[in-house]
Amino acid sequence: MIVALILIAASAAGALAIGVAARSGKEMGLEQWTVAGRGFGAMLVFLLLAGEIYTTFSFLGASGYAYGLGAPAYYILAYGTLAYIVSYFMLPPVWRYARRHHLVSQPDFFAHKYGSPALGVLVALVGVVALVPYLVLQFTGLGIIVQAASYGAIPKAVSIIIGAAVVTLYVVISGVRGSAWTSIVKDAMIILVAVFIGLYLPVHYFGGITPMFTAVTQAKPAFLAFAATGKSVSWFVSTVMLTALGFFMWPHSFGACYTARDANVFRKNAILLPLYQLVLLFVFFVGFTASLVVPGLKGAATNMALLKICVAAFPPWVVGIIGAAGVLTALVPGSLIMMTSATLFSRNFVAIMRPGQSDEETVRLAKYLVPVVAIIGAYFAISGSSTIVALLLMGYSFVTQLFPSLICALLRRNPVTAPGAFAGIVAGVAVVVYFTVTNETIGKLLPGLPEFVRDLNIGSAALLLNVVVMLAVSAVTARAYATADNPAE
Numbered sequence: 001m002i003v004a005l006i007l008i009a010a011s012a013a014g015a016l017a018i019g020v021a022a023r024s025g026k027e028m029g030l031e032q033w034t035v036a037g038r039g040f041g042a043m044l045v046f047l048l049l050a051g052e053i054y055t056t057f058s059f060l061g062a063s064g065y066a067y068g069l070g071a072p073a074y075y076i077l078a079y080g081t082l083a084y085i086v087s088y089f090m091l092p093p094v095w096r097y098a099r100r101h102h103l104v105s106q107p108d109f110f111a112h113k114y115g116s117p118a119l120g121v122l123v124a125l126v127g128v129v130a131l132v133p134y135l136v137l138q139f140t141g142l143g144i145i146v147q148a149a150s151y152g153a154i155p156k157a158v159s160i161i162i163g164a165a166v167v168t169l170y171v172v173i174s175g176v177r178g179s180a181w182t183s184i185v186k187d188a189m190i191i192l193v194a195v196f197i198g199l200y201l202p203v204h205y206f207g208g209i210t211p212m213f214t215a216v217t218q219a220k221p222a223f224l225a226f227a228a229t230g231k232s233v234s235w236f237v238s239t240v241m242l243t244a245l246g247f248f249m250w251p252h253s254f255g256a257c258y259t260a261r262d263a264n265v266f267r268k269n270a271i272l273l274p275l276y277q278l279v280l281l282f283v284f285f286v287g288f289t290a291s292l293v294v295p296g297l298k299g300a301a302t303n304m305a306l307l308k309i310c311v312a313a314f315p316p317w318v319v320g321i322i323g324a325a326g327v328l329t330a331l332v333p334g335s336l337i338m339m340t341s342a343t344l345f346s347r348n349f350v351a352i353m354r355p356g357q358s359d360e361e362t363v364r365l366a367k368y369l370v371p372v373v374a375i376i377g378a379y380f381a382i383s384g385s386s387t388i389v390a391l392l393l394m395g396y397s398f399v400t401q402l403f404p405s406l407i408c409a410l411l412r413r414n415p416v417t418a419p420g421a422f423a424g425i426v427a428g429v430a431v432v433v434y435f436t437v438t439n440e441t442i443g444k445l446l447p448g449l450p451e452f453v454r455d456l457n458i459g460s461a462a463l464l465l466n467v468v469v470m471l472a473v474s475a476v477t478a479r480a481y482a483t484a485d486n487p488a489e
Contacts, residue, residue: 005150007320011327012166018185019170019178019335030359033175033366034104034343035258040180042268045260047183048176048336049253049269055333056141059190059326060303062280066287067297067305070223072231073284079240081274083247088270091248092263093410099258105340106254107348110402113409116418117352123402124348126429127251128341130398132376134250135337137395139164139381141303142330148307149323151316157382163327164374167335172367176259179335186328191279193325197310198282201289204313209285216288223291229443234452238460245463246400252333252340338377342369394436397459401428404467417474424470431462 031037040048058076066073094109103109106127111120139160146159170178202212216223226233248254260266283306290309297305310322346366351357405421408414416424435441435458442461443454 002316004316004320004323005153007317008146008149008154008323008327011324012163012331014185015182015328015331016166016170018182020173022170022174022177022181030104030347030363031102032177033363034255034339035176038099038259039261040259040265041261042265044180045256045265046269046272047187048180048256048259049273056138056145056326056330058280058283059194059329060141060144060306061137062283063287063290063306064302064304066284067291068302069231070220070288070291071226072236073287075236075239075243077277077280077284079243080247080277082240082244084270084273086244087248088267090407090410091257091266091270094254094406095257095260095263095266104255104258105343105347106251106402107344109254110405110409110421111348113414114405114418114421116422119418119422120348121352122422122425124251124344126398126402126425127344130395131251131337131341132380133395135334135341135373135377136380138330138334138337139377142327142334143381144303145307145323145326145330148304148311149319149326151311151319160378160381163331163334164378167331167338168371168374171335171339171370175339176256176336179332179339180259182328182332182335186325186332189321189325190329193322194279194282197306197322198285201293201309201313202285205289205293212285212289215292219292224288229451230455232451232455234455235457238455238457242400242457242459242463243396245403246396246459249399249402249406250395251344251399252336255340255343256336334377338370338373339366341373342366345369394432397432397436397457397462398429400459400463401425401432401466404463404470408470415474415478416470417477417480419477420470420472420474423473424466427469428462428466431465432459435462 062073062076065076097103097113098109101108101112103112105124107120107124110123111117142163143156143160146154146163147156150159170182174181199209202209206212206215213224226236248257257266286306286309290305294305294308294312297308307322307326311319314322343362343366346362346369350365351362402425404424405416408416408421441454442449442456442458446454
């Protein structure tokens, strides 16, 4: 146990040291702190995007979903690959426009493209609301990992508080550079750990991957197939669509794209990043193995599946390495989320109300807000009980509502007006809020609909309403309003 604790502590200390060193004597003005002076090459952008995409969700959520639900976990493997295809065409024009106009946040893009500061404020609000559950996801995973890997010696709350403090320090000091540098170590560790345990555990308990699948099928005949209702094929398709379109709509992912040196960086990454999806297969293998080896976990407890089977199968020093890798999967994306949330509030809320606010004042306020964001995330992580996947899907339902108006903004002749974009986003978000607060589903609300409609992910249904409202309002306001900058370039 002591060895595991030492390794976990070394991981956190190492992340802090690397994050602080990333400053490299640079003056942390607004562009350096938020987008690293737009100087990252293909490798650093790859690591930065992978660092924020492959998180505790990939490490614990994917294995927990595979453990608890079986086949529905396949959506996690599918949506990222499709999102990279979208990014190949979408991100280069976004980057070129952002560089030409010196934009540093996602709301900047919408506000400038549509000539509407109000739309920028709305996008910032949607982003901040969506980022809260995403940050809670990271801190929740951090608490689970440290508590389990320390054999219960460190309570969940203590590990979350320590992790939040570590991330706060290096975000304030180094900004996005700290996240990028820490991603180098994090990615190497998580790939090695995931592949190792994904191969070892099926062999250890069943003699191989094929015998593992045979054992799961015999014990749970319907486990690896989609259900006829509920988490059905309809749910799978709509969820893959929702999450693929929303993949780069997260404010921290969108903003991270501004750090690139040139547009070809995104095309190279779109080719390489799908290979990273293969790592998830090994995480699934762990979840499927754990479903037979450590049965009985329900609800949010399924997040513990990977760690429980690792504690049972490995000596403390191996558990410590696994825990150390897991800690980094929380700290790296957590740092980007905290920085982005603070920047959105400082630049796209406060600066709008104070037109004369300088860039220096903006970044100073953002740094002051980072610990505030950390405290909020830590509080909800300590008191919450949702599964990691549920938290992520809720956030996706919000951010994907930004996709239709973004894509239209990239067209040479944008058919959408600022009021249309605003109304569409509000309509989509309102539907998500209603269904989230009331815990309703399409099936419960409208039981007479065909089964494939009742099983649709509510976020995709909200997206459809978003598009209808966006186009209708744009048609009505087309003569009175015009977008500020229609050309895609």
